[in-house]
Amino acid sequence: MHTHSVGRGLFAALVAATLVVAGGSLIPERLAASDPGTGDWPMWGGTPDRNMVSDMTGLPAEWDVESGMNIKWVAELGSQSYGNPVVSDGMVFIGTNNELVRDPKQPGDRGVLMAFRESDGEFLWQQTHTKLEAGRANDWPFQGVASSPLVENGRLYYTSNRGVVLCLDIQGFRDNENDGPFTDEELTGQFDADVIWSFDMLEEVGAYPHNLANSSPVISGDLLYVSTSNGQDESHVNIPSPRAPSIIAIDKVTGELVWEDNSVEDRILHGQWSTPTVGTIDGVLQVVSAQGDGWVRGYEADTGNKLWEFDSNPKDSVWPRTRNELIATPVIVGDRVYIANGQDPEHGEGTGHLYAIDATKRGDITETGAIWHFEDIRRSISTVAVADGLLYIADFSGYFHCLDAQTGELYWTHDVFAAVWASPLVADGKVYLGDEDGDVVIMAHSKEKQVLAEMNMGGAVYGTVVPAHDTLFLNNRNQLFAIAAR
Ligand SMILES: [Ca+2]
Numbered sequence: 402m403h404t405h406s407v408g409r410g411l412f413a414a415l416v417a418a419t420l421v422v423a424g425g426s427l428i429p430e431r432l433a434a435s436d437p438g439t440g441d442w443p444m445w446g447g448t449p450d451r452n453m454v455s456d457m458t459g460l461p462a463e464w465d466v467e468s469g470m471n472i473k474w475v476a477e478l479g480s481q482s483y484g485n486p487v488v489s490d491g492m493v494f495i496g497t498n499n500e501l502v503r504d505p506k507q508p509g510d511r512g513v514l515m516a517f518r519e520s521d522g523e524f525l526w527q528q529t530h531t532k533l534e535a536g537r538a539n540d541w542p543f544q545g546v547a548s549s550p551l552v553e554n555g556r557l558y559y560t561s562n563r564g565v566v567l568c569l570d571i572q573g574f575r576d577n578e579n580d581g582p583f584t585d586e587e588l589t590g591q592f593d594a595d596v597i598w599s600f601d602m603l604e605e606v607g608a609y610p611h612n613l614a615n616s617s618p619v620i621s622g623d624l625l626y627v628s629t630s631n632g633q634d635e636s637h638v639n640i641p642s643p644r645a646p647s648i649i650a651i652d653k654v655t656g657e658l659v660w661e662d663n664s665v666e667d668r669i670l671h672g673q674w675s676t677p678t679v680g681t682i683d684g685v686l687q688v689v690s691a692q693g694d695g696w697v698r699g700y701e702a703d704t705g706n707k708l709w710e711f712d713s714n715p716k717d718s719v720w721p722r723t724r725n726e727l728i729a730t731p732v733i734v735g736d737r738v739y740i741a742n743g744q745d746p747e748h749g750e751g752t753g754h755l756y757a758i759d760a761t762k763r764g765d766i767t768e769t770g771a772i773w774h775f776e777d778i779r780r781s782i783s784t785v786a787v788a789d790g791l792l793y794i795a796d797f798s799g800y801f802h803c804l805d806a807q808t809g810e811l812y813w814t815h816d817v818f819a820a821v822w823a824s825p826l827v828a829d830g831k832v833y834l835g836d837e838d839g840d841v842v843i844m845a846h847s848k849e850k851q852v853l854a855e856m857n858m859g860g861a862v863y864g865t866v867v868p869a870h871d872t873l874f875l876n877n878r879n880q881l882f883a884i885a886a887r
């Protein structure tokens with residue numbers, strides 16, 4: 402097949418490059434260094450670098466929700482689900498709202514984190530959170546839990562709609578043990594969640610989330626990093642909590658604050674809905690955070706010492722017409738950080754910017770760190786995926802781009818004719834992307850444009866396709882699908 406020959410050509414080129422760099426090593430690095438390597442997909446992005454690339458093969462190239470072709474199972478969610486599933490330890494975890502009331506003792510509008518069995522989609526347990534009294538200013542009605550959880554060593558971490566970072570036991574109470582230090586759960590049945598610790602970002606660091614706290618945690622060593630979502634109030638002028646940090650590091654064992662940084666101060670354009678990323682860049686373990694003033698910042702992961710900062714907007718841009726915020730997640734590949742800017746989907750379409758940033762630089766690297774700048778993109782909230790020298794990204798106007806990751810040269814653009822909130826996944830020689838019309842397009846993983854298939858999921862797709870154990874997991878607004886080639 403044509404796509405395979407292109408793929409092999411790229412592989413050969415990559416091996417050759419690796420041999421040169423490694424000074425004669427005969428063992429090439431794995432093609433997709435970002436694959437978790439376990440068959441699981443335990444966090445947003447799969448790995449802390451957030452590059453959504455998998456080595457998995459045998460993934461479905463087509464399916465049909467109506468006939469059930471290649472649909473392994475379907476689980477019912479609430480009515481809105483903005484986070485993404487993660488898969489670990491034989492379970493699938495996802496945030497949603499409480500419009501599917503599973504427990505009459507927990508009624509009304511709530512954020513919900515649900516756990517399902519990976520093999521057959523059976524519901525296992527849930528944690529629910531009532532809404533903040535401030536209402537839409539901090540906790541928009543019916544938006545549910547929008548954080549993608551992270552699972553590590555039997556513990557699950559996420560941010561609730563109340564701006565609380567939680568650590569849960571993935572077994573819930575099904576193991577007949579109440580794990581602590583927190584042991585005061587009111588509900589301890591087999592369908593209830595077992596909380597280990599929680600960290601309230603409103604109480605502890607004064608965060609004032611704009612509309613919704615949503616950050617998806619990332620962990621490195623003993624530290625968990627999360628954005629506070631601190632932002633403006635409903636006036637869209639006032640910043641009630643200008644001294645609250647943008648990013649915090651919490652001890653993943655104790656749930657105690659280790660470091661915080663507030664470089665943004667009172668310059669928040671709107672909200673802070675990006676999510677941090679971790680990777681080793683030029684020998685330094687960095688956490689990279691895209692923040693509410695439209696700047697991307699890199700920190701020494703252990704200490705929070707700020708290493709560099711990069712303005713993602715042209716200096717003459719003006720909020721909100723041309724100056725953008727950062728909602729996408731930064732992706733680390735080698736020494737580079739890739740990210741595009743955009744705006745809250747409620748603001749509609751506009752011009753965007755996509756960058757490759759040299760994260761070995763220090764200080765204000767807006768000038769010195771811009772390896773390339775792609776301007777032929779609309780506002781985007783989509784996180785890039787980089788594989789075999791190709792970079793994929795969609796924008797909110799529905800244009801799906803493939804660029805040369807090295808140079809920023811555009812190879813192709815495909816119009817999906819719908820708004821895109823989701824991010825591309827590269828796996829098995831294919832690139833998967835869902836859109837607001839509920840369509841999932843599969844493109845060939847190639848610098849030559851080729852549409853392989855397009856399927857409709859029966860409801861808007863805001864989430865990203867997730868691969869685990871030869872199966873794809875994907876949610877529309879109210880259902881979670883497991884899709885596998887039979
Ligand atoms: Ca337990």
Ligand SMILES: [Ca+2]
Nearest residue numbers: 580583584596
């Ligand atoms: Ca407990």
